[in-house]
Amino acid sequence: KLYTVLAIVLLATMVLTACQTPATATVAAKFKACQVTDTGGVDDKSFNATAWKGMQDAKAAYAIDVKYVESKQQTDYEKNINAYIEEKCDIIIPVGFLLGDATKAAAEKNKDMKFAIVDFGYTPVIANVRGSGFQIDQATYLAGYLAASQTKTGKVGTYGGMQIPTVTAFMDGFYLGVQKYNEAKGKSVVVLGWDPKTQKGLFTGDFSNLDNGKKLTETLLDEGADIVMPVAGPVGQGTLAALKGRKTGLMIGVDTDWSAMYTDYKEYILASALKAMDLWVKDTIKLAIDGKFKGEQYLGTLANNGVSLVVGSEYKAKIDAALTKELDTLKADIIAGKIKTMP
Numbered sequence: 091k092l093y094t095v096l097a098i099v100l101l102a103t104m105v106l107t108a109c110q111t112p113a114t115a116t117v118a119a120k121f122k123a124c125q126v127t128d129t130g131g132v133d134d135k136s137f138n139a140t141a142w143k144g145m146q147d148a149k150a151a152y153a154i155d156v157k158y159v160e161s162k163q164q165t166d167y168e169k170n171i172n173a174y175i176e177e178k179c180d181i182i183i184p185v186g187f188l189l190g191d192a193t194k195a196a197a198e199k200n201k202d203m204k205f206a207i208v209d210f211g212y213t214p215v216i217a218n219v220r221g222s223g224f225q226i227d228q229a230t231y232l233a234g235y236l237a238a239s240q241t242k243t244g245k246v247g248t249y250g251g252m253q254i255p256t257v258t259a260f261m262d263g264f265y266l267g268v269q270k271y272n273e274a275k276g277k278s279v280v281v282l283g284w285d286p287k288t289q290k291g292l293f294t295g296d297f298s299n300l301d302n303g304k305k306l307t308e309t310l311l312d313e314g315a316d317i318v319m320p321v322a323g324p325v326g327q328g329t330l331a332a333l334k335g336r337k338t339g340l341m342i343g344v345d346t347d348w349s350a351m352y353t354d355y356k357e358y359i360l361a362s363a364l365k366a367m368d369l370w371v372k373d374t375i376k377l378a379i380d381g382k383f384k385g386e387q388y389l390g391t392l393a394n395n396g397v398s399l400v401v402g403s404e405y406k407a408k409i410d411a412a413l414t415k416e417l418d419t420l421k422a423d424i425i426a427g428k429i430k431t432m433p
Contacts, residue, residue: 123148123375124179125158126170128186128323130297132158135352136323136345137367141185141208144371151372152379167192175200181378183208183371187256193219204383206374208367209256217385220377222370224390226256226344227263228424229363229397230319231431232417233342234267236361236399237317238279239413240340247282247315249292249306251322257293260321260344260363262286263431270420270429282315286433294325303328304335311339317360319344333358349402359402366396393425 125145127138145156159170167189174182175196181204184193190210197205197219204218211221237246248264250257261284268281283306284291292309294302303325310318311332318333319342320326326343330352333339341348343362352359370388377383390396399417401409423429 121152121154121180121375121379122177123154123156123181123183123378124174124177125156126167126174126182126184126189127158127160128188128297129161129163129166130323131160134297134324135348136326137209137365138185138323140346140365140367141183141371144368145183145375147368148372148375152376154375154379161189164188168195171196175203178203180204181206181375181383183374185367186210187254188252204378206371206378208371209365211387213387215385215387219385220374220383221387222367222374222390223387224365224367224397225259225392225431226363226365226397227259227266227431228392229399230260230263230342230344231267231270231424231429232399232420233319233361233363234264234269234281235271235420236267236401236409236413236417237264237319237340237342238268238271238277239275240360241279241315241317243314243316244278245280245282245314246317246319247292247307247310247313248319248321249283249294249303249310250320251294251297251325253289253291253293257321258284258289258291259432260319261291262433263363264319264342266431266433274416282310282313283318294322297323297325300325300328300331304332307332308336311336316340317342319363327352330355330358343402347400347402349404353403356402356404360405361399361401364398364400366390366398370396391425392421 130138132138132142149156183206185208187210193207197216206220211223248261265281307329317340320329340360347362349356349359
């Protein structure tokens with residue numbers, strides 16, 4: 091009888107424990123990083139896509155959850171950020187200059203949440219926001235020098251999406267790089283589409299309408315430019331369409347390596363000026379995971395590989411050694427502060 095009683099007690103204990111386990115056991119929730127895109131969409135093959143690559147790289151490296159929401163129009167910014175606040179994401183990553191105001195407002199109202207904005211910063215720094223900037227003018231200075239060395243018509247062109255600082259910085263560096271080539275070689279290569287002195291140039295007015303990019307590129311080609319640098323995210327695909335349609339001219343890509351992204355058009359892509367937004371996003375997420383996140387401002391430069399110039403896959407073997415050496419010297423001088431890459 092004693093054995094029977096003990097068996098009953100043991101059985102009852104096991105049943106009680108089994109019943110309690112689902113209710114009392116807890117599983118640690120995965121860290122969740124949430125991206126809010128600008129209007130170009132996550133697959134813009136430009137700055138949104140580069141930032142999303144950083145999210146995916148962080149997922150692979152740190153076994154976290156990542157997700158995104160696309161902003162179809164500027165009025166979506168606040169709504170999309172607030173949706174992720176309600177969802178209690180561990181870090182919210184808005185992408186682009188135009189999300190600056192919405193991010194600031196959300197961060198100041200939700201001081202216990204972490205925000206990291208791509209390509210925008212705040213002065214003074216906001217305690218729960220990690221900002222980022224990229225001195226892309228350093229990379230496009232090199233691109234301008236390269237373009238001036240390769241033009242056959244003596245004219246190169248550029249256009250932007252919207253006339254905002256993160257766009258015109260590309261154009262400033264490009265313009266000054268061309269002037270450096272003219273000074274060094276006694277040439278007179280002309281830049282169409284942007285004048286840093288007057289702050290006037292060509293802009294599509296958006297980051298989504300490919301036809302606008304095609305039309306502006308055709309305008310530049312008609313004016314004699316044979317190398318064009320579009321600074322308009324996916325709108326740059328319109329430039330590729332124009333070049334391929336006319337079977338002439340070359341392009342300088344921005345944000346990411348366009349020759350790797352658009353392999354069917356690689357013969358038209360001379361080079362690309364890169365922003366390492368993917369690396370910054372991944373590094374920022376790691377700081378948040380490790381409890382080292384803080385409000386601060388990052389600046390990507392040639393010195394820390396935050397920006398760079400990469401020659402297109404079709405042209406790497408075609409750039410002569412002397413020009414490559416000149417570009418390397420220019421890069422070193424920019425890093426050393428000997429060359430000014432902004433007006």
